[in-house]
Amino acid sequence: MYIAFCVESYLFPSFPKSVVLGRSLLKILRPIILIALILPFNILDLKREIIITGDGSSTIHIPEWNEQYHSKHGALQEAKHVFINTGLIPYINDTKNTEISILEIGFGTGLNALVTWEEASAQNIAIKYTGVEAYPVAKEEVEKLNFVEVLKDPKAESFFKDIHTSQWEEEMEIIAGFKLIKQKKFFQDIEDHEIYDLIYFDAFGARVQPELWSVEIFKKMYNALKANGVLVTYAAKGSVRRAMLEVGFGVERLPGPPGKREMLRATKKIEL
Numbered sequence: 379m380y381i382a383f384c385v386e387s388y389l390f391p392s393f394p395k396s397v398v399l400g401r402s403l404l405k406i407l408r409p410i411i412l413i414a415l416i417l418p419f420n421i422l423d424l425k426r427e428i429i430i431t432g433d434g435s436s437t438i439h440i441p442e443w444n445e446q447y448h449s450k451h452g453a454l455q456e457a458k459h460v461f462i463n464t465g466l467i468p469y470i471n472d473t474k475n476t477e478i479s480i481l482e483i484g485f486g487t488g489l490n491a492l493v494t495w496e497e498a499s500a501q502n503i504a505i506k507y508t509g510v511e512a513y514p515v516a517k518e519e520v521e522k523l524n525f526v527e528v529l530k531d532p533k534a535e536s537f538f539k540d541i542h543t544s545q546w547e548e549e550m551e552i553i554a555g556f557k558l559i560k561q562k563k564f565f566q567d568i569e570d571h572e573i574y575d576l577i578y579f580d581a582f583g584a585r586v587q588p589e590l591w592s593v594e595i596f597k598k599m600y601n602a603l604k605a606n607g608v609l610v611t612y613a614a615k616g617s618v619r620r621a622m623l624e625v626g627f628g629v630e631r632l633p634g635p636p637g638k639r640e641m642l643r644a645t646k647k648i649e650l
């Protein structure tokens with residue numbers, strides 16, 4: 379800083395010393411201020427810790443954002459309520475489809491894929507599951523998650539291990555009837571056209587990532603769904619509902635998981 383101050387004083391001798399000192403200080407601090415502004419928005423730099431939620435299942439907590447990958451009231455019960463009981467099961471019952479393609483926004487811990495496979499295999503439904511994720515969970519974190527112990531399903535252990543060790547960008551048959559493709563990319567870059575029956579919209583909350591709950595993103599989701607496809611999310615905010623309505627979804631407010639009054643289910647209603 380002293381050097382910057384001397385250079386400024388030499389170049390602008392008529393400036394009062396305090397102005398020169400202020401400008402030099404600003405020059406030094408500018409990159410630091412810029413880095414400080416950018417850092418909190420890079421998810422990879424945020425600290426992540428494993429915590430136990432209300433139903434005994436684990437999740438990942440981000441202290442800086444005071445945000446979790448799942449509800450603190452129960453990760454497993456939230457996943458089952460929002461995505462299985464309000465998404466997958468009604469979709470199967472309404473359509474009688476025996477092959478369902480699902481897009482998950484974002485793949486994260488793999489809990490939603492796990493509970494989807496459990497339900498689909500019990501009902502003999504074939505699943506093609508696409509998990510989009512820009513910041514994959516690390517191997518050491520996966521090893522600390524207790525979903526398999528909590529589910530008490532002996533077959534779940536190898537399934538859970540395999541979904542995390544499967545190659546990115548490659549479609550893999552994890553087990554008969556369950557194909558998975560993990561895509562490492564930003565939700566903002568999704569350009570799929572009418573290929574999914576069901577979308578599990580499980581982004582971080584609008585409080586921390588408002589840009590993911592926008593008209594622009596829901597337009598992408600609408601385009602990615604087949605006619606009469608369904609999107610489910612734990613969110614119930616008025617602004618989220620309005621963004622969904624704006625892109626053409628029919629939207630229902632439904633009872634939320636424990637700890638949350640409501641959640642949303644959006645349908646791409648098309649007369650066939």
Ligand SMILES: C[S@@+](CC[C@H](N)C(=O)[O-])C[C@H]1O[C@@H](n2cnc3c(N)ncnc32)[C@H](O)[C@@H]1O
Pocket residue numbers: 421446447448483484485486487488489490510511512513514563564565566580581582583587
């Ligand atoms: C609430 S967590 C959901 C996790 C997941 N569904 C699960 O059950 O573990 C949101 C996920 O979205 C990912 N994510 C956040 N912003 C993203 C973006 N712009 N593009 C792609 N993935 C993103 C995060 O890394 C995180 O895994």
